[in-house]
Amino acid sequence: MMLSMVVSFSISLLGFLILKHEIHEFFFNFGLSTSIFNFITYFLVLIVLTVTHFAFESPVVAWSFYFFLIVCSRMLPHLARTLFENEIQKESLSFLDKIILGVSSGMSLRSAMDKAFDGMHGWRRRQFYDLVRAMNLGQNVSKIMSPTLKNLAEELTFVQTSQVKILEQLQKLRRNLKLRLDLRHRSRQVALNMNVQGGFLIFVFIAVSFFSYSNYETKLFLRYLLPATIWFSFGCLGLFYLQRNHKWKI
Amino acid sequence: MEDLAPPLELLLIVKSSIEKGKSIQDGIKRYLSASSGHTFAKHSFEATTRQWFLLIERQMATHELVAGVKSIYRRQVLQLLETGIKKEPIYNQILILEHEIYQACEREIQEKLIKLPYLVMIPVLFFQFPALLTVIFGPLLQNFIESLR
Numbered sequence: 357m358m359l360s361m362v363v364s365f366s367i368s369l370l371g372f373l374i375l376k377h378e379i380h381e382f383f384f385n386f387g388l389s390t391s392i393f394n395f396i397t398y399f400l401v402l403i404v405l406t407v408t409h410f411a412f413e414s415p416v417v418a419w420s421f422y423f424f425l426i427v428c429s430r431m432l433p434h435l436a437r438t439l440f441e442n443e444i445q446k447e448s449l450s451f452l453d454k455i456i457l458g459v460s461s462g463m464s465l466r467s468a469m470d471k472a473f474d475g476m477h478g479w480r481r482r483q484f485y486d487l488v489r490a491m492n493l494g495q496n497v498s499k500i501m502s503p504t505l506k507n508l509a510e511e512l513t514f515v516q517t518s519q520v521k522i523l524e525q526l527q528k529l530r531r532n533l534k535l536r537l538d539l540r541h542r543s544r545q546v547a548l549n550m551n552v553q554g555g556f557l558i559f560v561f562i563a564v565s566f567f568s569y570s571n572y573e574t575k576l577f578l579r580y581l582l583p584a585t586i587w588f589s590f591g592c593l594g595l596f597y598l599q600r601n602h603k604w605k606i
Numbered sequence: 607m608e609d610l611a612p613p614l615e616l617l618l619i620v621k622s623s624i625e626k627g628k629s630i631q632d633g634i635k636r637y638l639s640a641s642s643g644h645t646f647a648k649h650s651f652e653a654t655t656r657q658w659f660l661l662i663e664r665q666m667a668t669h670e671l672v673a674g675v676k677s678i679y680r681r682q683v684l685q686l687l688e689t690g691i692k693k694e695p696i697y698n699q700i701l702i703l704e705h706e707i708y709q710a711c712e713r714e715i716q717e718k719l720i721k722l723p724y725l726v727m728i729p730v731l732f733f734q735f736p737a738l739l740t741v742i743f744g745p746l747l748q749n750f751i752e753s754l755r
Contacts, residue, residue, distance in 0.1 A: 514626060518626075518627075525625070525626075528622075528625050529622075532618060532621070532622055535618070535704075535708065536610060536618070539610055539614070539708065539711055539712075540610070542711075542712060542715050543711075543715055545715070545719065546715060546718050546719060546722060549719070549722055549726075550722070550726060553726060553730075557730065557734050560738065561734070561737065561738060561741070564738055564741050564742055565741050567742075568741050568742060568745060571745075572745035572746070572749070573745070576745045576748060576749070577745055579744075579745075580740050580741060580744035580745055581741060583740065584737040584738075584740040584741045584744070585737070587733055587734075587736060587737040587740070588733065588734050588737035588738070590729070590733045591729040591730060591732070591733030591734035591737065592729075592734070593729075594728065594729030594733060595726065595729050595730075598725055598726065598729070602718070604611040604612060604711070604714065605677065605714060606611045606613060606614075606677055606679045606680070606707060606710045606711060606714055
């Protein structure tokens, strides 16, 4: 028993260290707030203590739990990148506005870009850092992860190297970007309505299942829950299909 | 629906290419290389554009292919670009057509938003609502029937 406890605690500790490292990497790469990171660290310590308490007799359960958490943490950057992409698109427009303002007031493109970059904070600054560095050092833009920023970097590099009608080119670039963003924003409204409705129904289904579970016998409840969940999942898939399967008629 | 409408995407890329002082062909090539492997590569317009561009490069007639395209906007885009490839100035027409397609996209989104509540009702009414009723009333009804026996 003592040995199992030691093994469980060691696995928990190792899991905690790996998780902390993964989350630290994620926070560093995305330039997120350190106070949130500290909060998550304390939360992880609590998890270690709880898991050690409940799973001290079976190291396999502890190991499976941490394995699941580590796999989830490895997927965090991909998820965050998708979520941040919309924000980056909006931010790139504002970034371009500031550059245009700088160039209009007589600054060079590079100085205007540096000044626009200076006004950024937090994760936005970290995301745009790669773009500004690639522009200033003339590096290859292929290292930039965000497709929006990569595209912006390519366009800005072209403007910088062309050396003619910089302001006009920047204004045209801004107009094109704005047009794309406006239309994407409008088309997202369609998906948003379905997401809200789908999310609400899932919440209601879970709440109703919990209510039934607390009021009826477990055996009786389970007999109905499985077919109902499958049927409900078909409905969710239908909503997902409606959301995804749109083809432009234009 | 988050991708842009294919003819608008093509027009924007070609416009950007012209603004950079590059050729229309270069813009079309960029569109074709960007769309291959992308989600909208499945659109028939990408395949049609590829086929149309091949015909242009081989200096063959494209009328039949263009006439087979259902959407008037897509036909207009291809016809306009063909005019441009024949060295006629088309930048101003691109701007006008871009505005027209943008308006048409907005109309289509609006129509979709109007139809959406009715479409969403299908999975909700036929799948999710019965599932909810089963979870609530299934055990209750069975208890009731057993008590009657």
